[in-house]
Amino acid sequence: MRIFRIAAILALFVLPAGSWAEISSADLPNTSKWYFHADFEEMRSTEAGQQLYGWLQDEVFDDIREDVGIDFDKEADFLTAFATDAGGLVVLIDGNISQKTQDKLLAMGAASGGLDKLESGGRTYYHVKGGGEKDLDIDIESFENGAFVSFAIKNKLLVTSSRESMQGLLADKGRVTGIRSGKGAMFVLSAERSLMQAGANTGNLGGGVDWDSNILRNTEHAAILIADKAGKIAVEVQLVTKEKEMADSLASIVRGLISLQVFNDDLDPEIASFLQNTSVDVNDNRLTVKVALDPDMVVAALD
Numbered sequence: 564m565r566i567f568r569i570a571a572i573l574a575l576f577v578l579p580a581g582s583w584a585e586i587s588s589a590d591l592p593n594t595s596k597w598y599f600h601a602d603f604e605e606m607r608s609t610e611a612g613q614q615l616y617g618w619l620q621d622e623v624f625d626d627i628r629e630d631v632g633i634d635f636d637k638e639a640d641f642l643t644a645f646a647t648d649a650g651g652l653v654v655l656i657d658g659n660i661s662q663k664t665q666d667k668l669l670a671m672g673a674a675s676g677g678l679d680k681l682e683s684g685g686r687t688y689y690h691v692k693g694g695g696e697k698d699l700d701i702d703i704e705s706f707e708n709g710a711f712v713s714f715a716i717k718n719k720l721l722v723t724s725s726r727e728s729m730q731g732l733l734a735d736k737g738r739v740t741g742i743r744s745g746k747g748a749m750f751v752l753s754a755e756r757s758l759m760q761a762g763a764n765t766g767n768l769g770g771g772v773d774w775d776s777n778i779l780r781n782t783e784h785a786a787i788l789i790a791d792k793a794g795k796i797a798v799e800v801q802l803v804t805k806e807k808e809m810a811d812s813l814a815s816i817v818r819g820l821i822s823l824q825v826f827n828d829d830l831d832p833e834i835a836s837f838l839q840n841t842s843v844d845v846n847d848n849r850l851t852v853k854v855a856l857d858p859d860m861v862v863a864a865l866d
Contacts, residue, residue: 586760588751591645592739597763598645598751605758609791612758614858618865633664651724652706655737658718665714672712686733688713690726750784752799762786781809795855802850810850817843817852834860
């Protein structure tokens with residue numbers, strides 16, 4: 564369905580039972596290949612976040628409302644997505660999922676090629692099949708065999724690409740347990756007033772991924788954090804490279820590119836200003852790039 568497709572698209576930009584403002588490595592499976600988390604509730608309540616949220620309303624939520632008649636804007640507080648080799652793709656939407664929305668999604672699932680009602684541990688879930696005459700555009704590779712959907716956990720919409728992942732989530736009441744630090748922990752950035760978090764274990768994305776980037780080919784972990792900081796949108800990107808020398812080399816390349824652009828007479832003054840305020844630091848094999856932007860500049864760039 565389109566709502567699930569858009570969630571996965573966001574995840575490529577993204578689980579406890581209760582509501583929470585950010586994630587840590589303890590909230591993700593140790594074998595995660597990538598993750599995404601968006602805090603819509605925080606966006607709606609912060610100065611900088613509201614402008615970013617307004618862009619999402621215009622470019623994403625309105626499309627969902629137009630296509631399937633569901634007011635995603637009013638019902639979703641958090642969205643989390645991650646993928647593992649064994650469990651496939653998991654998308655969790657946390658919020659006030661109305662009965663009307665549940666009924667509409669199930670009706671659309673039935674129209675898409677078939678809908679099987681299943682049960683695990685006394686909790687109901689559904690297998691939404693694709694391929695029918697009224698196929699609802701489940702075109703993500705992970706959902707090529709349909710999707711498993713459940714509303715059994717209060718205030719949550721659970722969507723998985725595998726039966727086993729759905730059964731595990733239902734058994735654990737929507738909780739996912741990882742490890743907070745140390746070997747095997749997912750690399751996660753966090754901050755107060757976090758709006759979006761995303762990252763990838765680039766060494767665990769599988770042989771089918773052909774990186775068209777020398778930077779990513781020499782990186783083990785990558786993460787990005789977008790947060791509201793004093794009315795500005797703070798962006799932090801961290802890359803953990805295979806060797807310290809690579810981190811130093813990448814830092815030199817980034818600084819060089821910034822310097823070249825800053826002195827470009829054709830460059831917009833606002834962009835030149837934010838480049839000048841971009842910091843590039845290296846700590847052992849970790850490269851960190853930080854910048855704080857005016858929200859309107861971010862929205863203009865997205866447009």
